Amino acid sequence: MKRTELIDNIFRKGSFLCVGLDPDIAKIPAEIKGTPAERILAFNKAIIDATAPYCVAYKPNTAFYECHGAQGWQALADTIAYIREKYPDQFIIADAKRGDIGNTASRYARTFFEQLNCDAVTLAPYMGEDSVRPFLEYPGKWSIILALTSNPSAGDFETIQDNKGLALYQRVIRTSRHWGNPVNTMYVVGATRAESLAEVRRLAPRHFLLVPGVGAQGGSLEEVARYGMIDECGLLVNSSRGVIHASTGADFAEAAATSARKLAETMAGLLPKDAE
């Protein structure tokens, strides 16, 4: 999906919500029967149908599928195909955090962009440009590079200052923003570090930011918008558990819709008014 289409969808729907499809098998309602992979797919379809009006993106996390083996991988492929067919205006992110080089990176790119037909994949920058370049060769596809995450140990390396006074995440953005551009690159920036979003914006004024950590992890939507939003929005804010497992009962789909709708309502009030 092109950047202009994504922006159009955001302003048309009044939402920059990304729903994280991280199905926890222990929280899928007992009413949904079958093998783990069958239950995940049926659950995902119901969640997608319930939340599609309120979000512009879905982000399945590969770990939640891989842990169910080949059938789990098929459930991931079937989930993505379902979104593609029924909701073609949704931006699909494989949250895979891959990071490898050369012919390995090319195969990951083929996996997520050709096999699974995602719009974007999350990538770890540790190994440098070699680990991102093969993904940038796909027109219309996106690399979403880890910058500053919201976990407690982000300080182990991400915020360590180098000999020029740059934190590692700042250097990652400064270096990698020249590999691609704002139509094929985004950055992951955790919502629990909203004040750092201002610094990220200084380094990447036009890039979209994928912001996890709102909801279960404690980040504030208002803070994220204050520091991260630009006239074209420039934000995809993700909520996973807070939406998809809002209820573990038979009302799980309605509860997910309600949770997503509330987030979208708040988001509509935060979007720039004169953008279109």
Added chain:
Amino acid sequence: MKRTELIDNIFRKGSFLCVGLDPDIAKIPAEIKGTPAERILAFNKAIIDATAPYCVAYKPNTAFYECHGAQGWQALADTIAYIREKYPDQFIIADAKRGDIGNTASRYARTFFEQLNCDAVTLAPYMGEDSVRPFLEYPGKWSIILALTSNPSAGDFETIQDNKGLALYQRVIRTSRHWGNPVNTMYVVGATRAESLAEVRRLAPRHFLLVPGVGAQGGSLEEVARYGMIDECGLLVNSSRGVIHASTGADFAEAAATSARKLAETMAGLLPKDAE
């Protein structure tokens, strides 16, 4: 597998060779028929049977399986199961370079240690301790953390000096060596930077190092041993293409055996003589 078992296997076989199972479908001989996944599995079995006497570890790279979808993932699982059953003394490394946190990292650990029953998985350290900790909770299993890789863009971040004069890879080792210990943690150090192995050894004197880049990528086995070997060996040196695709003809298995045997013969001469 325990560290002591791995060391015993190395000295018993006179080899610290790890064979990278990165099957390139375009290089699998035409004689092997079937779907891509069937061809990969049949190819891998022949390669494993041919090389098992000369190596102590296998390292399937997940990208080469994922790019063939759910069937590819099944071929990965079947390959690992084949090694487990027929060659129980082989150390199995999932070269997955995963790096995520919390409940996601736990699921990756479950995937590679429970579902696939690997001994070890390669991990990217960018997000810090949270991205490694869940893997260290499995007794007898190993985390192999990216430190200094052999690709050209390793200099983008890995060798950048921080404000204390430490390169990022040095800081990664200094910090992460305290998360686990030499019985559950290894480091990836590229063979094309053999002189840096001396520095890695200073920081991690007892840890095993997984060294890719010998062969196709140009590293020298003698240099690696000179700078990286300890009395318990402490090295697993990987060769992928140079072994498994030594020939693309009908003699591919013999060619792989020959290539692995030559590496093992060199390795036998490099192992410390008085260790056992």
